[in-house]
Structures are given as structure tokens and as C-alpha cells.
Amino acid sequence: MIAALVGETPITVETVMRRVRRLRQGPRGELLPADGTAEGRQLRRWVTQILVAEQVVADEAARRGIVPGGPPLELTPTARLELGSVMAAVLSGNPLAQALYRALTAHQNIPETEISQYFANNQYRYRGISYEQAAPGIRADLLGARRRRQFALWAEARCARATLLPGFEHPGDIRHPDHTHRH
Template identity: 25%
Template sequence: MSAPGVGAVAGWVDSRPVPRERLDRRIAELREGPFRGTLPVPGSSEDRQLARWLTQVILTEALCEAVASELGLDPVEGEPFEGVAAVELGSINTAAYNGSPWVRAVFAHVTATTAAPPEWRSPTPAEHRPPRHLLRHRVFPDPSSAQQATSDDLDPLGRASLDSLPAAIAEELRRHPHGTLVGPVRDTLGWHVAIAVPDTASAPPPPQQGAALRPEPGPSRAPAPIAGGDALLDAARRRAFARWLDDMRAKKIELVPGLEHPGDPRQPDNHHKH
């Protein structure tokens, strides 16, 4: 599909065409870069899915560029999202955020007044918290590289519950013994590989006996502040931005045939395999 004065387009943002050349250049940069050996074979189903994924990243960047221009925002530099934060935000949103100062500017603007939901800040007794694991995880763009992955190829996510991972890979991890390299498991983000080992250091201590359970009376104290307040706010901001992007993409972005969302079940390359 093409537009007058632009030629082939990768899509439209608020009725303005985004040149296909932007996508072709991004693909060429990847094929000339250090990870070229992990990319799918040109012309394959996985290669077309990669192009669809990159299109979503580019259109998200273009959307935020337009919003930043309209609002008069300045570009923002910052640290990239990695690990659990990247998984929470989603691979497309994370790639756009990490690669574009305009996406970061819009993120800062959209989430400036975001607050963590009160229920997130309610202390939970240790015995009711979901078990934590030492997690390693990575999303691969194609099944062949995912199948060849070892634990050393995965990104360390630190201590977290399995619920912090995408549902598909979290469910598979629960079905396997601890320490098993699980995957590839496919969802709309790509092919997941992960490994989880129980975090014994964070397990609640065993209950004490007798008088130790009845502390001596003493002066009253203010409740201790809930740990992780900043982390909760950061997570809330990522969630708010992801929802804002979903809403804006639905309203402002028009896709073209052949460059649909990679998770669209109507496009021919969206075949689910484990």
C-alpha cells in the first residue's frame, strides 16, 4: 500500500503515512548488527512476523513523536527498561521506549500523576505471599534460536514470583520441576524460554514457640512503612502507560495488509506452536 509523495507505507498514524522505508531501514540495521546470526531466514514465516513486530514498534514511536510535538514536549534521556520491568511493559512498548527519547517524553507526561493503587500498598502476611523464585527469562524472535538457548543465554530477573512473567511461560514453569529450562513457549510477544529456582532466602521463618509469640508490652509505635513504595509506583506507571498506548493505538493507528499485529489470529503467520 502506498501514499502520494511517500510511496510504500508501513501504516498510518492519525491519518499520516509512515514510510515503509523506515521499516526496511530498521530490518537492514538488524541484519548488519551483532545479532544477525539469531535472526530468522529472510522470507520465512518468522521473518514476516519480525517485520510485523518491528512495524508495531515503529508505529508506536511515530505515535509518540506526534503526541510529543503536539504537546511541545522535550526529548527525554533515561535508562532502558530491562528484566521484569520490560516484561511488564511488553516487548513492543519496551523496544519503543528504549529506542526513542520521544516515547520516554510521552511516558513521563502521561504517567506524571499516576499513583500505585491503594490495594498494592496493603501489607500481606508472609505466609500468604506468592512464593518467590530466582528467575531467568528471555523472549526470542524465532523458535530456532529459542530452542538452542541455554540458561546462560537468559536474562537474570532477580527474585520475583512467577506471576511477574507472561501467563504462558509462567504456567509452563509451574508444570515442570524447579530448575528445569522451560520453553520455547510462544505468545504474542515471541518465543519465551525461562528457568525458575525457589528463592529459599525469602521464605518466611518458621513460627516460634511459647512466650516468643507474646512480646512484652511496650510503647506503641507507628506502623512501619511498606517496603518497595518506589517499585510499586514504577510498576503502576508502566501499567498506566501500556494501557494508554493500547487505547491510542486503537484510535490513531491504521495497519496495512501484510503488516498486521504479529498476534492477530487473522494473519496467516500466526500459528501457535510449543
């Protein structure tokens, strides 16, 4: 039985359930909602989203000839919020996703005018620090945010093309009866 289709690639119900079981057997498994509850079904839907995103990443990486490599990508709490829970989960533990992230966002840059404007608009953060001292950190922060936004938008658009079968819809889909997902 199929839970989702990413292009022509099926994600089976067994694959989803195997991932859920693996999560339940993990170090925080006792914190997860019980099977058969509305929250348990939401967990299954969230896991489906992860699997869809992983397949989208794998397909794009294969298309571009990208292989895993590079230093691990560390995600701050802010970065996780910017990416959303699904892409944060995929990026935090998937070297192929990290390599694709770097490839898709490598061309991003921050113009000097944007850095100086940020410095001018946030003087309270830089008391006693000159622009020359603050600029590298500002550049890194703005560049990181821009890269994460670009990747999140790319991933959201690609994942939205997947076909999710009944019972495996996005957790935020208001059409299913267990809808409890809120932002």
C-alpha cells in the same frame, strides 16, 4: 507503498525494510529469522508495530510540547514483560518516549493503605524488616508497576487506531497466514 498509517502520517514499506536491515546488521543480526520465511515476515510485522508506536509517541509529544530529557529509563525484565515487547523496545531506546512516559504517568501515586496492605499480604518477603524499612521499596515497586500499566494501556489504545496494511498486520493477528505469535 505504505505499510501503516498513524493518523495522517504514513509509514512506508521502505521505512520498515530499512529498520529490518538495520536490525540484521546489528550485533544480534545473525539471530534474526531469514527474509522470506514465516518468521521473517513476523519480524517485519513486529518492526511495523515499533514504527507505529514511535510515531504515536512523536505525535503525542509534539501535541504536548514534550522534548527529550531526563535520565535514561532503565527497564528491568519484569518491566519489559509488563510493557510488552513493542513498548519496551520503544521506551528502552527512545529519549522522547521516555520523556512522554514521565509526563503521562507523573500524577500516579500509591496510597499508604495500599502499601501497608501489600506489606501485610507479603510478610514472607519481609522477614526481619519493619514496615518503615520496607515501605519505600514497596512504594517504588507499586508505583513503577502502576505507571507502566498506565502507559502500556495508553499506548495500546493509541496504536490500535493505526491502519495496518495487508502484510504488515500485528504479529498476533490471526487473520494472516503466518500467525505464530502466542502468549
